[in-house]
Amino acid sequence: SVPADAAERVWNTLLADERVKPIGLGARDSLRLEAGLPLYGHDLDETVSPIEAGLNFAVGKSRREAGDFLGAARITKELAGELSRVRVNLKVLEGAPAREGAEIADADGNVIGKVTSGGFGPSFGGAIAIxxxxxxxxxxxxxxxxxxxxxPAAAEVVASPFVPTRYVRKL
Known part of the structure; x- marks a missing residue:
C-alpha cells in the first residue's frame, strides 16, 4: 500500500528490476494453488475451521489451553479428532482440471466432497485442486x-505443497 501520488514511481522502480514481471490474478492464483495455500472466499470461509483447513498453527497453544475464544468448543473437538471434513490436495491424473465446485467422489463413485480451488499448475506441470x-x-x-x-476423472491425494518452495527466509 502506497500513497496514490507515489504509485507510479513505485511501479516503475519495481519494473526496473529485471527479476520483476507484472502479473495478474490468474498467475497469483496458480502460484498460490501450487504452494497449497488456501484462499479466503474459496478454500476458507466462515464455515471452515482452521483445523479442517490444516491451519492448526493459527490457534496458539495458550489459546487452546485456555479455551477462552469464540469457537473453542468446536476447535477442541476437532483437535481431538472429531472432524467431518479436512482439506486435501488433489493431483488430477486425467482429463481437464477440476475447478471450484466440482464434486469429489470415492473410488466407488460416491460423492464425498467438493473442490474449492483448481486449475492447471504451470510449475507442477498438470492439473491440481484443493x-x-x-x-x-x-x-x-x-x-x-x-x-x-x-x-469422473482419476485423482490422487498428494502432499502439500504441490511444488516445493525454493525461497530462503533471511532473518
Whole structure:
C-alpha cells in the first residue's frame, strides 16, 4: 500500500528490476494453488475451521489451553479428532482440471466432497485442486475421482505443497 501520488514511481522502480514481471490474478492464483495455500472466499470461509483447513498453527497453544475464544468448543473437538471434513490436495491424473465446485467422489463413485480451488499448475506441470473430504479419504495416496463436466476423472491425494518452495527466509 502506497500513497496514490507515489504509485507510479513505485511501479516503475519495481519494473526496473529485471527479476520483476507484472502479473495478474490468474498467475497469483496458480502460484498460490501450487504452494497449497488456501484462499479466503474459496478454500476458507466462515464455515471452515482452521483445523479442517490444516491451519492448526493459527490457534496458539495458550489459546487452546485456555479455551477462552469464540469457537473453542468446536476447535477442541476437532483437535481431538472429531472432524467431518479436512482439506486435501488433489493431483488430477486425467482429463481437464477440476475447478471450484466440482464434486469429489470415492473410488466407488460416491460423492464425498467438493473442490474449492483448481486449475492447471504451470510449475507442477498438470492439473491440481484443493478440496474437502472426510478424513478417512484424506490419506496420502488415496485414489479418488473428480467430476468434471459430468465425467469422473482419476485423482490422487498428494502432499502439500504441490511444488516445493525454493525461497530462503533471511532473518
Amino acid at each position: 478440496g474437502f473430504v472426510p478424513p478417512a479419504h484424506a490419506v496420502l495416496g488415496s485414489q479418488l475421482k473428480v467430476i468434471v463436466r459430468g465425467k
